[in-house]
Amino acid sequence: MNKIENLEHLKKIKEENLKLIFPKKTRILVGMASCGLASGAGEVFQVLAEEIKRRNLDITLVQSGCAGFCEKEPLVDIMKPGWPRISYCEMNSKKIRKIIELLLKGKVEKDWILAKAEEEELLLEGTRRPYPLNGIPEELEEILPYKYHPFYEKQLKIAMRNCGFIDPENIDEYIARGGYSTLYKVLIQCDPDQVIEEITKSGLRGRGGGGFPTGRKWHYCRNAPGDIRYVVCNADEGDPGAYMDRSVLEGDPHSVLEGMIIGAYAIGSNEGYIYIRAEYPLAVQTLRKAIKQAEDYGFLGKNIFNSGFDFSIQINRGGGAFVCGESTALMASIEGKVGEPRAKHIHTVESGLWEKPTNLNNVETWANVPLIIAKGADWYSKIGTRDSKGTKIFSLVGKIENTGLVEVPMGITLREIIYDIGGGVPGRKKFKAVQTGGPSGGCIPEELIDLPVDFEELSRVGSMMGSGGMIVMDEDTCMVDIAKYFLSFLQDESCGKCTSCREGIKRMLQILTRITQGKGREGDIELLEELSQVVAETSLCALGQTAPNPVLSTLRYFRDEYEAHIKDKKCPAKVCKDLITYFIDEEACRGCLVCKKLCPQEAITGERKEPHRINQDKCIKCGICLENCKFDVIKVE
Amino acid sequence: MIKLTIDNREVEAREGATILEAARKVGIEIPTLCYHQALTAYGACRVCTVEIIRKEWSRLSTACTYPVQKGIEVKTNSEKVKRARKMILEMLLARCPNVKKIKDLARDMGIEKPRFELDNEECILCGLCVRVCEEIVGVSAIAFFNRGTEREVNTPYEINSDVCLGCGACAVVCPTEAIKAEDIKEIRKIPLWHTELKKRKCRLCGEFFAPEVEIDFLKKKDARLGEEIFETCPSCRKKELGNKILYTNSRRRKYV
Numbered sequence: 092m093n094k095i096e097n098l099e100h101l102k103k104i105k106e107e108n109l110k111l112i113f114p115k116k117t118r119i120l121v122g123m124a125s126c127g128l129a130s131g132a133g134e135v136f137q138v139l140a141e142e143i144k145r146r147n148l149d150i151t152l153v154q155s156g157c158a159g160f161c162e163k164e165p166l167v168d169i170m171k172p173g174w175p176r177i178s179y180c181e182m183n184s185k186k187i188r189k190i191i192e193l194l195l196k197g198k199v200e201k202d203w204i205l206a207k208a209e210e211e212e213l214l215l216e217g218t219r220r221p222y223p224l225n226g227i228p229e230e231l232e233e234i235l236p237y238k239y240h241p242f243y244e245k246q247l248k249i250a251m252r253n254c255g256f257i258d259p260e261n262i263d264e265y266i267a268r269g270g271y272s273t274l275y276k277v278l279i280q281c282d283p284d285q286v287i288e289e290i291t292k293s294g295l296r297g298r299g300g301g302g303f304p305t306g307r308k309w310h311y312c313r314n315a316p317g318d319i320r321y322v323v324c325n326a327d328e329g330d331p332g333a334y335m336d337r338s339v340l341e342g343d344p345h346s347v348l349e350g351m352i353i354g355a356y357a358i359g360s361n362e363g364y365i366y367i368r369a370e371y372p373l374a375v376q377t378l379r380k381a382i383k384q385a386e387d388y389g390f391l392g393k394n395i396f397n398s399g400f401d402f403s404i405q406i407n408r409g410g411g412a413f414v415c416g417e418s419t420a421l422m423a424s425i426e427g428k429v430g431e432p433r434a435k436h437i438h439t440v441e442s443g444l445w446e447k448p449t450n451l452n453n454v455e456t457w458a459n460v461p462l463i464i465a466k467g468a469d470w471y472s473k474i475g476t477r478d479s480k481g482t483k484i485f486s487l488v489g490k491i492e493n494t495g496l497v498e499v500p501m502g503i504t505l506r507e508i509i510y511d512i513g514g515g516v517p518g519r520k521k522f523k524a525v526q527t528g529g530p531s532g533g534c535i536p537e538e539l540i541d542l543p544v545d546f547e548e549l550s551r552v553g554s555m556m557g558s559g560g561m562i563v564m565d566e567d568t569c570m571v572d573i574a575k576y577f578l579s580f581l582q583d584e585s586c587g588k589c590t591s592c593r594e595g596i597k598r599m600l601q602i603l604t605r606i607t608q609g610k611g612r613e614g615d616i617e618l619l620e621e622l623s624q625v626v627a628e629t630s631l632c633a634l635g636q637t638a639p640n641p642v643l644s645t646l647r648y649f650r651d652e653y654e655a656h657i658k659d660k661k662c663p664a665k666v667c668k669d670l671i672t673y674f675i676d677e678e679a680c681r682g683c684l685v686c687k688k689l690c691p692q693e694a695i696t697g698e699r700k701e702p703h704r705i706n707q708d709k710c711i712k713c714g715i716c717l718e719n720c721k722f723d724v725i726k727v728e
Numbered sequence: 729m730i731k732l733t734i735d736n737r738e739v740e741a742r743e744g745a746t747i748l749e750a751a752r753k754v755g756i757e758i759p760t761l762c763y764h765q766a767l768t769a770y771g772a773c774r775v776c777t778v779e780i781i782r783k784e785w786s787r788l789s790t791a792c793t794y795p796v797q798k799g800i801e802v803k804t805n806s807e808k809v810k811r812a813r814k815m816i817l818e819m820l821l822a823r824c825p826n827v828k829k830i831k832d833l834a835r836d837m838g839i840e841k842p843r844f845e846l847d848n849e850e851c852i853l854c855g856l857c858v859r860v861c862e863e864i865v866g867v868s869a870i871a872f873f874n875r876g877t878e879r880e881v882n883t884p885y886e887i888n889s890d891v892c893l894g895c896g897a898c899a900v901v902c903p904t905e906a907i908k909a910e911d912i913k914e915i916r917k918i919p920l921w922h923t924e925l926k927k928r929k930c931r932l933c934g935e936f937f938a939p940e941v942e943i944d945f946l947k948k949k950d951a952r953l954g955e956e957i958f959e960t961c962p963s964c965r966k967k968e969l970g971n972k973i974l975y976t977n978s979r980r981r982k983y984v
Contacts, residue, residue, distance in 0.1 A: 583876055629774050
């Protein structure tokens with residue numbers, strides 16, 4: 092590969108590679124990010140490769156990233172000249188063989204198609220280019236275009252603009268969609284202060300959880316005394332249920348790299364680090380390839396675009412400690428020390444890595460940068476609310492129809508995310524609450540479902556944005572049990588350095604545990620509140636400072652559930668095993684023997700066609716009988 | 729010099745000093761457990777929590793790590809501070825219900841019996857031993873292991889350390905007497921670190937006075953010191969070498 096030294100060269104590469112977006116021969120992309128692979132995309136890819144070889148087909152087969160709709164994985168996109176781009180969903184080896192068969196006959200299986208795209212939006216250029224159409228199968232007419240599909244209609248993809256649409260391992264495809272042209276503009280036409288000014292004006296705030304204004308952080312770092320500065324990308328994503336950073340890195344690594352190079356130029360840094368958890372092997376591998384390709388083209392290294400600016404990026408893999416996502420712990424870890432936070436009275440923008448000014452931003456923040464510079468602060472700041480601009484990726488998980496990653500403009504309501512995009516709660520169950528912001532976030536109850544989602548509003552109701560986890564809960568969820576779950580996660584992940592966090596979380600968890608066991612005492616709620624306040628006020632880092640949130644927010648909205656556990660020794664959601672009993676409605680029982688056979692404790696007695704009975708001394712409340720009874724005669728109280 | 733207010737008193741402190749240093753200098757006492765003036769501040773025990781009011785914004789922070797800033801107002805004993813410190817000590821007392829130092833500090837805050845289930849630890853994980861071993865002794869024989877509630881101090885692989893000198897600095901700084909260094913005839917033992925080291929006999933009086941490895945370490949550390957000082961116990965050395973070593977070179981006194 093030749094180094095790209097000027098705009099003409101970059102444009103040439105771009106024009107040459109437009110064929111990747113508007114291919115002259117059929118191109119098939121299989122979504123093979125971690126989520127796709129977990130649903131069987133590997134096998135689908137294998138089958139496709141074999142079919143193409145066996146039939147000697149002139150088809151290009153590539154791996155792409157995650158398009159966000161994880162519920163429907165594996166996704167396979169077919170780009171056939173003359174057709175719109177179509178996405179098949181929930182593929183398996185059998186289905187994909189059929190599809191190849193049909194494709195060769197110029198047909199489609201419309202029931203398996205998720206959506207189609209009649210035009211390609213090149214966000215960086217602000218243009219939409221239609222696919223040239225001719226001879227499309229009739230069935231395709233009825234298929235919903237992506238932009239009208241309920242899952243995608245309200246989404247606005249900025250950070251995930253390329254995810255699932257390109258081959259992340261091919262830098263040419265990123266360039267074809269306008270990639271690295273912003274970097275050229277920045278290095279050749281802008282001075283660093285202009286870049287910082289633009290980011291500041293855009294209103295971009297840190298997407299890792301803190302929500303600190305990015306432009307201001309860059310400004311502080313640039314103006315901190317010293318001649319060596321570092322920029323770091325925080326890819327130590329660890330919130331349970333949140334995986335947007337992984338998807339961005341697996342699906343579009345160059346957007347993060349380009350953002351970092353632009354940031355480094357603005358801040359005045361020549362060395363960057365990406366701190367990524369080692370449990371993300373695919374993201375690490377994709378990043379490594381991306382860095383190598385960017386180096387080969389000269390986007391990383393010495394004298395980028397002949398501008399005189401040098402910048403290199405190194406990858407550091409984290410060892411799996413949640414607390415290493417905290418800035419000072421992360422930097423200690425990069426330095427080879429134990430990943431423990433330190434007091435931050437002197438900020439890392441002044442004294443971070445090796446005591447040099449260091450600018451740390453999260454994956455999603457970096458991925459936003461190229462687009463903001465390309466399209467301008469005015470464009471970006473029109474999206475979102477007064478104090479929270481742009482979009483945010485949420486990982487929508489839990490009791491929800493459409494599990495996946497959704498990127499939405501700030502200010503969208505929880506209702507729109509959960510019902511319009513997410514498709515609501517499955518199984519005719521009632522929505523109860525949504526937990527946002529990761530383990531240190533809070534639970535938001537149903538009455539606040541019309542809350543517009545942004546940094547301020549989430550904090551105001553006792554939760555937070557965090558990194559964007561959104562766990563939907565239905566009526567079968569016990570809120571005390573949920574608080575216990577998150578506290579037990581935090582107890583495991585606290586580094587243990589400071590008394591408040593280590594001992595405080597442990598004591599809160601002990602109290603929650605005894606409440607769920609029916610051993611709660613009068614005064615436990617007040618003691619929890621007292622502990623919460625001190626842990627929040629006196630812990631050393633944000634992990635401890637926010638650790639009481641799951642308790643405080645569930646107490647705020649579901650205090651009656653705590654009281655029912657403590658005073659009446661009842662679990663209203665019928666979850667806490669020590670507070671519930673399983674029994675059989677003997678009048679309705681048909682005596683079918685199913686539960687008797689399945690019970691692992693042999694706790695159920697009764698003859699065929701005679702009512703069965705559960706021996707309470709043996710029952711471990713596993714719920715297998717309830718799940719398997721066809722006549723709904725197993726009751727819980 | 730930086731001017732600030734501590735407990736309604738105007739105080740001056742050099743730039744870079746901590747609130748704890750500034751307060752102690754003027755005789756305002758703030759309790760501490762994980763602080764030692766010879767070691768890097770660590771901010772782990774949270775007992776020195778004070779209230780800091782800056783631009784009308786009040787927050788709690790640890791006095792041992794917070795650098796003095798112009799115009800800030802510090803309260804070491806406000807209701808907010810007392811409430812937090814009381815809970816921190818209640819938690820520490822539940823962890824170490826039988827440690828005298830903790831019992832005393834808790835009693836000062838009016839706590840006799842914690843409201844939590846009692847553990848029976850001696851170590852409060854203040855990290856003074858780890859820091860003294862690294863920063864002063866310079867061997868890092870011990871370190872923190874595991875995280876969260878599993879956290880503990882130990883030697884690598886929890887076996888006798890190759891580098892422990894048996895010097896006992898860790899036992900000296902330990903605020904809860906959780907670390908014990910014992911001398912049994914010619915052996916120096918620190919059971920917590922699995923350390924058992926042979927001691928050297930004094931050339932003059934025949935008493936065992938320091939572990940062999942510690943003496944060898946010191947020899948290597950400063951080759952200019954005379955061989956003879958490593959062969960005699962401190963009291964004999966005083967007698968024999970007297971003024972020559974003890975009073976002419978203050979640098980060497982450190983090693984006596």
